[in-house]
Amino acid sequence: MSKQTIVEYATRLGDDALILGHRLSEWCSNGPFLEEDIATINTSLDYIGRARMFLSYAAELEGAGRTEDDLAYTRDCRDFKNLLINELPRGDFAFTTVRQFLVDAFNLFFFEALVGSTDTQLAAIAAKSVKESRYHLRRSRDWMLRLGDGTEESHRRTQTALDDLWGYTDELFHMDPLESELLDTGVAVDRAAVRLRWEPLVTELIDAATLQLPQPYTLPGGGRQGVHTEHLGHLLAELQFVQRAYPGLQW
Numbered sequence: 001m002s003k004q005t006i007v008e009y010a011t012r013l014g015d016d017a018l019i020l021g022h023r024l025s026e027w028c029s030n031g032p033f034l035e036e037d038i039a040t041i042n043t044s045l046d047y048i049g050r051a052r053m054f055l056s057y058a059a060e061l062e063g064a065g066r067t068e069d070d071l072a073y074t075r076d077c078r079d080f081k082n083l084l085i086n087e088l089p090r091g092d093f094a095f096t097t098v099r100q101f102l103v104d105a106f107n108l109f110f111f112e113a114l115v116g117s118t119d120t121q122l123a124a125i126a127a128k129s130v131k132e133s134r135y136h137l138r139r140s141r142d143w144m145l146r147l148g149d150g151t152e153e154s155h156r157r158t159q160t161a162l163d164d165l166w167g168y169t170d171e172l173f174h175m176d177p178l179e180s181e182l183l184d185t186g187v188a189v190d191r192a193a194v195r196l197r198w199e200p201l202v203t204e205l206i207d208a209a210t211l212q213l214p215q216p217y218t219l220p221g222g223g224r225q226g227v228h229t230e231h232l233g234h235l236l237a238e239l240q241f242v243q244r245a246y247p248g249l250q251w
Contacts, residue, residue, distance in 0.1 A: 006119060008058075043139070084229055085169065104140045104141075110191075
């Protein structure tokens with residue numbers, strides 16, 4: 001195991017949080033009602049705070065003089081290693097809700113496992129993230145029930161979102177050689193073990209929300225290798241605009 005592998009691992013987790021946090025921030029002033037608008041933005045802030053911790057640790061460990069801001073604002077699209085499900089456009093409220101539920105359920109079990117990492121800094125970030133993830137999952141689970149078992153229109157939109165997102169979930173559980181190496185040393189999480197906890201919870205909730213579990217299908221992944229959908233480039237154009245237009249600015 002090299003230090004660079006941990007840098008890459010921390011960067012991946014930071015990218016996941018940063019990109020999904022940005023997607024959630026797009027609901028600011030666009031929520032279905034004021035309380036939910038505020039709740040969504042608070043969740044976004046949790047994700048962005050998590051991204052700061054992971055990216056700060058990656059930059060510190062890298063020792064190349066970069067900061068969390070450099071990693072967030074000056075890397076090109078192919079340098080980002082987030083999972084594809086996180087970069088998809090926010091869609092309607094049902095789409096955001098379904099994505100959050102699927103990711104929140106994954107995050108809770110993932111970070112509960114990462115708390116046991118032999119890397120103490122990753123374990124500390126995970127311990128904070130577990131507390132947030134419990135709240136996030138409780139909220140997205142409640143919305144899944146309200147929308148899925150709500151009106152005919154809310155049910156239709158929620159089922160459509162679930163069908164559209166299901167193929168992206170397989171990437172959540174993929175172990176590439178880097179993560180397999182870190183798993184052997186106790187640093188990383190066994191994603192296959194996370195799946196064993198994730199699937200029953202998700203299946204049970206889908207049934208409770210009167211939704212249909214989609215037929216299994218898998219879309220091409222590639223996020224961990226820097227191969228993304230067209231949507232990430234548009235997202236980064238907005239996210240990075242100020243820093244790229246006025247390089248080196250500090251608050």
